[in-house]
Amino acid sequence: MKYLTEAFNLELKLNSEKEINVKKKKVIIGLSGGIDSAASAYLLKNEGYEVIGVTFNFLDAENTINAAGLVAEKLKIEHHVLAVQKQFKEKVVDPFIAGYQQGETPNPCMLCNQNMKFKLLGEFAAANGDAMIATGHYAEIRKYKNEYQLWASPNPNKDQSYFLYHLDQERLGRLLFPLNRFESKAAVREIILDLLPELSRGKESQGICFIPKKGHGLFLKDAVFGNNPTAPGNFVDITGKILGRHPGIHQFTLGQTRGLGINSDQRLAVVEVIPATNTVVLDEEQALYQSCIFVDELIIQSPKGLPETGFTFKTCRWGHEYEGRIERISRTQAIVHSHVPVRAPALGQALVFYQGRQVLGGGIIKRF
Template sequence: MRNKKVIVGFSGGADSAAAALILKNKGYEVLGVTFDFFGDEPLLKKASALAKKIGIRHECIKRQLEFREKVIKPFISEYLRGYTPNPCVRCDAVMKFRGLMAYANEKEAEFIATGHYLRLEKRHGQVQIKTSADSRKDQSYYLYTLDQEYLSRLIFPLSAFQSKDAVRAFLEKEGIALPKSEESQGICFIPDGNYARFIKKETPLMPEGRFRDRFGKILGSHNGFYHYTVGQKRGVPAISGKKYVVTALRPEINEVILGEESDLYQKKIFLKELHFIDGSLYSGEIQFKVCRWGYLYQGTLHLSGDHRGYLECEEAVRAPMPGQSAVFYDRDTLLGGGIIEYK
């Protein structure tokens, strides 16, 4: 091995600790890096103390302003356009992996590593991402924007582990005991999951808007379209005894369109910013998900130029939300993806 220096994304949790320790045990020179997105001093101290216990060098890099400009502000902007953006995809692409690569270049490290439960496999000269054996830990959905430049230098040390319990058992065997904590399943900068309250704090007061059906009939009023997303039932009023679901948003006039559950199902999904990990732009039969834990659908991808296209789905998909990602697979291989858009 020409260069055994590796930069590890080090959050101070069990996964990143195990990743760093595995690489150290294999003889790599390990440097753990914690990106400070929020000025969370207790988290930074925890990560620093754990790195010392493992016996690796550690650095914290302040990125609060950049995180706000590149992740939080685009999230707000898209939300106010009636989209339901996925900031985790954007964060992984423009903050975490780009940051690790830049730091690796600065420190003349050949490799970068993270605590994802994924596998890498080289085939036909291309590095492929394989999904996790434990579907609960599979995060491949968020990594479809990576390309060969990143994958050729990336290591996933936890590829051999089947579960979080196995990782904890490994750490305990190595003398590293960490308290169990609940894993975050939502957006890191909205820890309570209340997107509407977050948007309301960040934007001017919005006037009262209208609920309408798809024919234009007024069904009632609401206090801002950003309280709703396509497919939502909770918080939607029953009118004249009839239950409704959100089928569309019209942010430019602050209106929420209500309809029936059957109105949500679509067999054609339009996409922008298409990207394939191998650098190609593929069209034809493909498998895809519209959320991390979602069902693996079958469909056909058609290209329409300018990295846009559309999916023709074999079975109708419930509420594919503009702003979310449709991510492509070939069984257990991540292929790429694109962002769902209005049409």
């Protein structure tokens, strides 16, 4: 334990050996009851911060609230539970459902980070002496001259910077990511092994928090499309020719090649889902590859803006990084021209720009 706390101290040092000057010693941390937020709170307290835990009650999930309360009790820190079920439904669940109804594949974690977690943490911090805020995300914040920069974690297997491109300079300047130097989940677990052994043995959360264990497809069937649109519909090609029947559009996503049940000499893939007509459009898999991607709701983190070239981008967290150039249409819209075609950039997902490990900004993939 001594080795870990020395090796992974919380002084946020820049690679240039300049330190981010943290003037405030009070910090509000999002406390989920999981390993990452618990370890972050532990490290912050050991560093001398006055740590206040905040748990968001999104779903009336007693297990989450109780686990977070146990962490706060063990760490002897102040703990607050905020009832935000209504806001969560309006800002995350409803837009997620609306996106699917429009044939998109929205990212609810992105919606939650942008519209709920960081917004509410910032408001709570402002009401508590303009405190710093912290989360258990795996990412890094650096300061260069007068600019705060978001960088991807050195550990690409844990990096979560893709979900954080929306953070502006004000939030970046008040934000701490205590886990940014950890190389593995095992090292994080070891930190709280003695303090909370039952937590360190827990499984890492997976999937979408508001979708029940019965499964993604059934949730879409019940909550997104209702009864009628999940009735069998048509598979069609890009000319509108009927190729066969499908059991319900909730079972199909962009890029899907398996489970289509269509006999063809070609390798077919889902290239579009049209909820309005209960139709799934199929084409050769090669048709999924696009060199031009339209991005809306563009957010640029750096005050210097986004260069026309000299960046990479990716269209999902685990996706390949592509080189390209950007053609700005307006302040919030652009076309990204990839040097090599991108497979199945999904409508509703984020496209995030990088320069090395630095996050430059991002936006949402939309129809042009």
